[in-house]
Amino acid sequence: xxxSDVLSPFTAWKNLFRDPVTIKDPLNERPGAARYRGFxxxxxxxxxxxxxxxxxxxxxxxxxxxxxxxxxxxxDSGLRPRIDYGRCCWCALCVDVCMTGSLTMSNxxxxxESDPDLFRFTPGVDKKYWDNxxxxxxxxxxxHLMPVAREEMPExxxxxxxxxxxxxxxxxxxxxxxxxxxxxxxxGLCIATCPAHMAxxxxxxxxxxxxxxxxxxxxxxxxxxxxxxGRVCTHCCEDSCAARHEGDPIAxxxxxxxxxxxxxxxxxxxxxxxxxxxxxxxxxxxxxxxxGLTAAFDLARLGHAVTVYEAQAAGGGMTRYGIPEYRLPxxxxxxxxxxxxxxxxxxxxxxxxxxxxxxxxxxADYDAVVLxxxxxxxxxxxxxxxxxxxxxxxVDLLRQITAGETIDVPKxxxxxxxxxxxxxxxxxxxxxQLQHYGEIRVTLTALEDKAHFLADPVEIKESLEEQINILDxxxxxxxxxxxxxxxxxxKTWKVLSIFDAERRFAPKYDPADEQIHEGEMIxxxxxxxxxxxxxxxxLTEKLEWNRGRIQIDPNGRTSENWLWxxxxxxxxxxxxxxxxxxxxxxxxxxxxxxxxxxxx
Amino acid sequence: MFELDxxxxxxxxxxxxxxxDLTSGKYLKLxxxxxxxxxxxxxxxxxxxxGDEVVDATTHVGYLHRGFEKLMERRTFMQCFPIxxxxxxxxxxxxxxxxxxxVEELAGLEIxxxxxxxxxxxxxMGRVNSYLMYLGGQAGxxxxxxxxxxxxxxxxxxxxxxxxxxxxRIYHMFIIPGGVRDNLPDGFAGRMEETLREIESVLxxxxxxxxxxAVFKKRAVGVGVIDTAWLDSxxxxxxxxxxxxxxxxxxxxxxxxVYPELEFEAVTGKDSDIYTRxxxxxxxxxxxxxxxxxxxxxxxxxxxxxxxxxxVLHWKxxxxxxxxxxxxxRGEYGYYLVTDGSGYPRRVNVRGPSYTHSxxxxxxxxxxxxxxxxxxxxxxxxxxxxxxxR
Numbered sequence: 006x007x008x009s010d011v012l013s014p015f016t017a018w019k020n021l022f023r024d025p026v027t028i029k030d031p032l033n034e035r036p037g038a039a040r041y042r043g044f045x046x047x048x049x050x051x052x053x054x055x056x057x058x059x060x061x062x063x064x065x066x067x068x069x070x071x072x073x074x075x076x077x078x079x080x081d082s083g084l085r086p087r088i089d090y091g092r093c094c095w096c097a098l099c100v101d102v103c104m105t106g107s108l109t110m111s112n113x114x115x116x117x118e119s120d121p122d123l124f125r126f127t128p129g130v131d132k133k134y135w136d137n138x139x140x141x142x143x144x145x146x147x148x149h150l151m152p153v154a155r156e157e158m159p160e161x162x163x164x165x166x167x168x169x170x171x172x173x174x175x176x177x178x179x180x181x182x183x184x185x186x187x188x189x190x191x192x193g194l195c196i197a198t199c200p201a202h203m204a205x206x207x208x209x210x211x212x213x214x215x216x217x218x219x220x221x222x223x224x225x226x227x228x229x230x231x232x233x234x235g236r237v238c239t240h241c242c243e244d245s246c247a248a249r250h251e252g253d254p255i256a257x258x259x260x261x262x263x264x265x266x267x268x269x270x271x272x273x274x275x276x277x278x279x280x281x282x283x284x285x286x287x288x289x290x291x292x293x294x295x296x297g298l299t300a301a302f303d304l305a306r307l308g309h310a311v312t313v314y315e316a317q318a319a320g321g322g323m324t325r326y327g328i329p330e331y332r333l334p335x336x337x338x339x340x341x342x343x344x345x346x347x348x349x350x351x352x353x354x355x356x357x358x359x360x361x362x363x364x365x366x367x368x369a370d371y372d373a374v375v376l377x378x379x380x381x382x383x384x385x386x387x388x389x390x391x392x393x394x395x396x397x398x399x400v401d402l403l404r405q406i407t408a409g410e411t412i413d414v415p416k417x418x419x420x421x422x423x424x425x426x427x428x429x430x431x432x433x434x435x436x437x438q439l440q441h442y443g444e445i446r447v448t449l450t451a452l453e454d455k456a457h458f459l460a461d462p463v464e465i466k467e468s469l470e471e472q473i474n475i476l477d478x479x480x481x482x483x484x485x486x487x488x489x490x491x492x493x494x495x496k497t498w499k500v501l502s503i504f505d506a507e508r509r510f511a512p513k514y515d516p517a518d519e520q521i522h523e524g525e526m527i528x529x530x531x532x533x534x535x536x537x538x539x540x541x542x543x544l545t546e547k548l549e550w551n552r553g554r555i556q557i558d559p560n561g562r563t564s565e566n567w568l569w570x571x572x573x574x575x576x577x578x579x580x581x582x583x584x585x586x587x588x589x590x591x592x593x594x595x596x597x598x599x600x601x602x603x604x605x
Numbered sequence: 606m607f608e609l610d611x612x613x614x615x616x617x618x619x620x621x622x623x624x625x626d627l628t629s630g631k632y633l634k635l636x637x638x639x640x641x642x643x644x645x646x647x648x649x650x651x652x653x654x655x656g657d658e659v660v661d662a663t664t665h666v667g668y669l670h671r672g673f674e675k676l677m678e679r680r681t682f683m684q685c686f687p688i689x690x691x692x693x694x695x696x697x698x699x700x701x702x703x704x705x706x707x708v709e710e711l712a713g714l715e716i717x718x719x720x721x722x723x724x725x726x727x728x729x730m731g732r733v734n735s736y737l738m739y740l741g742g743q744a745g746x747x748x749x750x751x752x753x754x755x756x757x758x759x760x761x762x763x764x765x766x767x768x769x770x771x772x773x774r775i776y777h778m779f780i781i782p783g784g785v786r787d788n789l790p791d792g793f794a795g796r797m798e799e800t801l802r803e804i805e806s807v808l809x810x811x812x813x814x815x816x817x818x819a820v821f822k823k824r825a826v827g828v829g830v831i832d833t834a835w836l837d838s839x840x841x842x843x844x845x846x847x848x849x850x851x852x853x854x855x856x857x858x859x860x861x862x863v864y865p866e867l868e869f870e871a872v873t874g875k876d877s878d879i880y881t882r883x884x885x886x887x888x889x890x891x892x893x894x895x896x897x898x899x900x901x902x903x904x905x906x907x908x909x910x911x912x913x914x915x916x917v918l919h920w921k922x923x924x925x926x927x928x929x930x931x932x933x934x935r936g937e938y939g940y941y942l943v944t945d946g947s948g949y950p951r952r953v954n955v956r957g958p959s960y961t962h963s964x965x966x967x968x969x970x971x972x973x974x975x976x977x978x979x980x981x982x983x984x985x986x987x988x989x990x991x992x993x994x995r
Contacts, residue, residue, distance in 0.1 A: 006819055013817040014813070014814045014815075014817070014820075016814060037768070038769040039769065041768060041772050041773070042773055057918070060918055061918060094688075094776070097772070101786075147909075148911055150918075151918070152913060152915070187919070189916070190918055210919075
């Protein structure tokens with residue numbers, strides 16, 4: 006202690022002459038920092054209502070609620086987050102986890118109201134003065150609270166797959182599947198999109214948990230064709246996946262395949278259980294494709310006696326006779342069908358209705374009949390020369406390849422069409438060419454330009470890898486035939502436009518840009534239609550029709566009350582839609598066959 | 606000072622209560638807290654005084670229990686991140702760091718280099734804030750209110766730096782499992798340097814007005830001495846131990862983050878009284894300012910600040926347990942985390958240094974103290990009740 010200890014404190018008096026350090030009006034003069042976590046903003050154009058913000062909020066401050074004027078559509082639940090500022094702790098995990106980057110925070114921090122209830126509000130919907138604030142907390146593009154890239158699927162290299170029909174996609178191993186399943190945020194947008202409304206987040210969780218038996222049970226609740234859909238589904242679920250907005254969508258299709266691949270067939274049959282007690286009702290189903298067999302499976306499970314009539318020697322319909330084996334191996338299809346027959350479904354192969362048995366007989370013998378005959382008849386371009394024997398339909402050729410029939414493989418060929426069937430036949434024939442002649446000479450001419458191809462992008466990529474010569478914007482004009490009647494190739498003109506102002510199909514060509522594509526064979530792959538000759542004249546006359554398709558009610562019932570129709574033949578080509586359709590008619594038939602209790 | 610010879614003082618009965626007759630007029634029971642200007646945060650001291658002299662004391666806590674450790678058992682690993690900072694209000698960042706480091710260790714995550722540097726920066730900034738608050742409190746406990754006004758002013762400048770770096774002033778929620786949420790904003794080092802200079806300027810004033818002050822010395826020197834023999838038995842760490850001459854500093858003893866790359870020595874004192882503890886903290890605060898300068902001049906300019914995380918919505922961490930510790934402004938702060946392979950912590954235990962300092966140690970130190978020194982004594986241990994109870 007010294008004299009300076011007495012004097013030194015008096016130096017504090019110097020502050021008498023200092024200006025105050027406080028800000029007089031801090032609320033107005035002091036904006037929050039550039040990355041301040043203030044009141045929320047939500048970009049309504051980007052938000053998809055996935056609810057991931059609600060899931061991560063540990064305060065329960067976020068509720069997903071319907072908003073007037075925002076309908077639920079594919080890939081958007083129509084719900085929007087409402088934030089309760091009585092609970093929010095401003096941690097911004099909701100911003101970090103947002104799948105689209107729509108949810109952000111402004112740097113505003115003052116909001117005065119007399120009614121506490123007003124502090125629950127829906128950003129972006131309830132207009133606030135900070136809606137256009139430029140500053141505030143935002144997630145960086147590279148910062149994600151989950152992996153955004155899809156686990157790469159092991160596939161056969163083009164050289165290794167080109168000379169055979171071995172399956173290209175190898176399937177995930179358990180570790181890869183778990184990593185891929187881990188990416189799912191369980192928002193459920195996919196469930197609403199899937200025509201069969203499969204419990205996708207739940208079966209993905211089963212993959213994460215390694216509980217494949219649970220996974221199989223979940224798959225069979227909505228889809229008896231998991232082997233098929235796990236390989237060739239059009240996976241519209243992935244188009245609405247929340248993960249696709251800032252990364253790759255979850256590989257939902259491949260995870261489904263992974264589950265079903267992990268469980269032996271006997272175990273699957275055991276897990277599915279036994280059918281209900283017999284009801285004494287009999288149902289005939291025409292066509293053993295996905296729609297027919299799904300309906301058969303459901304009805305058999307409910308205790309009805311189901312007989313399926315199939316014109317071909319094996320089941321699967323378009324999935325077997327339209328899809329090449331390198332995309333869907335026949336043994337995978339056989340596994341799905343075996344589980345269906347184990348439920349008590351009887352399938353009569355090589356029984357062509359209309360020839361071996363008539364519709365009248367079916368009507369007489371059964372309580373209900375389902376028409377699920379697919380689209381097995383190819384459409385023709387009807388250009389000059391298209392009646393030449395070497396001008397073939399893609400569906401016929403694909404059927405022949407599946408049936409193991411001998412095909413006169415041309416050394417060069419031209420495919421007309423730009424859809425998946427065109428790619429299928431081009432790639433199948435390329436394999437046969439390589440086996441026979443050691444080289445591939447397949448030209449594919451599509452009406453559409455490359456940006457608007459109808460085929461799946463993966464199909465196009467793989468076709469190019471497999472040396473298919475793909476030409477876009479080429480309109481077929483004539484099949485060129487020499488004087489000896491030999492097919493020389495296809496003449497095409499450049500396509501200027503496909504649709505007219507009313508979006509009607511009316512292609513316009515540039516005759517100056519003419520090309521002849523050499524080919525000993527031309528294959529038309531421009532669409533399919535149902536072969537309804539089995540109905541017979543009388544029934545055809547009695548039924549109501551809608552633009553060449555049988556008219557059905559929302560449950561699949563035709564104008565004849567004993568006849569239902571389902572699948573591609575009424576809804577157009579798509580496996581998962583066919584499965585959904587199968588369920589729909591099964592439910593409708595079950596209701597029709599089950600006596601209803603009188604209600605007051 | 607506490608006397609070992611207790612023969613002249615009231616005896617305790619078998620049940621632990623004092624064997625005194627409160628109606629005799631010789632003794633008085635006095636509650637300091639839970640609402641009392643001479644108490645730190647929400648706790649209470651039940652004093653038994655004889656005249657001006659404290660003859661017995663019992664601490665009472667329980668006014669601030671929020672059940673964080675249990676709450677965490679019902680939250681996913683990422684959901685725990687926003688709540689841990691709330692365990693200790695004045696220096697929340699150690700909760701964020703210890704929790705994140707424990708999770709990362711058990712999950713097997715490697716954190717980017719830059720994140721280590723920014724984490725160290727944040728922790729030192731938090732330490733500066735905590736000490737500034739302490740200096741105001743210590744001076745205030747002796748009736749010297751102006752120091753708190755000055756330190757609150759410069760603490761606010763540091764909060765500005767926190768705001769521009771983390772987006773928040775008090776609960777920063779910035780040290781996230783996997784790294785930190787962002788890189789430094791542009792021009793941060795320059796603005797931080799201005800802040801550091803302002804703090805140094807105020808600390809020079811504090812040195813003149815508080816530490817070279819006859820009243821403060823009269824009240825603080827020789828009062829509230831911690832015997833070095835008590836350190837281990839009472840679990841005394843941090844400045845309370847260093848003021849007793851024992852260089853206990855986790856930053857040196859078990860270096861973490863980038864401390865091995867920084868140049869510094871643990872600050873120690875000799876006399877172990879209130880004055881020495883205040884002085885050790887003042888010098889430790891100056892050390893923190895130096896460490897912040899070292900960090901800002903040496904941290905990598907670019908690089909990732911976060912590692913790739915699994916999907917945090919269903920993040921499962923394998924079975925394991927760990928204890929992660931760091932040197933906060935009060936001493937050793939630690940998180941003991943047990944995981945069982947599920948998506949939630951099985952058990953979390955937070956070791957806040959205030960627990961040992963303000964309960965067991967204080968109850969012993971306060972005996973024989975003058976009643977007017979009780980508040981200063983408690984403040985001199987630098988305790989935060991929120992971390993005692995959690």
